Amino acid sequence: MTTNNAAPDSRAISDSLARELLRDRDINCPRCDYPLRDATTNTCPECGCQLTVTVCDASNPEPSKRLIKAGALLLFLFSVASVIGNIASLITDLIIDNGPVTLVHGIFYFGAQVFWMCMLFWTARLWSRTRKNRPTPPRAVLKPAIVCVVMAFLGAGLITYSAFLVAWTFL
Structure with missing residues (x-):
């Protein structure tokens, strides 16, 4: 006699939990x-969006907070490197007035600012997702x-490459 001790498929469990959650509750489709x-399936009949249930530990928000701190640290380090690189590039541009340094300064300045704005956007998005009063x-x-x-x-690669090009003009 053999017994099947295999765990049920997690997808099937998620589907049954979603159907159980939809029963007797006023929940709207997140997409449409x-x-x-009282839906009988875990898919929206209007748009076909499939609903799943995610279980998370509300008593342990540490992984999210660690990600926030890591994102803030990366943003701070990149901002410091960008400011130092911009100052060095401006000083080099003022001391030596030649074309390549001005070109490198322009590429560095605008490139670094674009990367900084993107990092700021994604870090703000990370903060907004984890600052809600529900477990994430x-x-x-x-x-x-x-x-x-x-x-x-x-961004660090852009800063390093630009600093290398500025230093190369001194040699």
């Missing part, structure tokens, strides 16, 4: 705002956190 009261699953803040890290590395 269609009322889903780590998956909801993962995309803004990854974009902040990627933007920080791309």
Whole structure:
């Protein structure tokens, strides 16, 4: 005699939990705002949006707070590097008045400002997702956190390359 001790599929559990949640509750579709009261399936009949249930631990908000602190630290470090790089580039432009330094200064200044604005946007988005009074699953803040890290590395590469080009003009 064999017994099947395999765990049920998590997708099936999520579907059954979503159907159970929709029963006797006034919940609207997040995409089209269609009322889903007493729905028999976990998909919206109007737009086809599939509803899933996410369970998170409300007593442990630490992963979200760590991501916020990491995003703020990356934004601060990038801002400091951008300001130092801009000052160095301006001083170099004032001391040596030649074309390549002016070109590098322009590329660096505008490129760094664009990266800084993008990092500020994504960090603000990360903060707005985790500052609500409800528990936030780590998956909801993962995309803004990854974009902040990627933007920080791309911005640091831009700063390093521009500083290298400015230093190259001294040699």
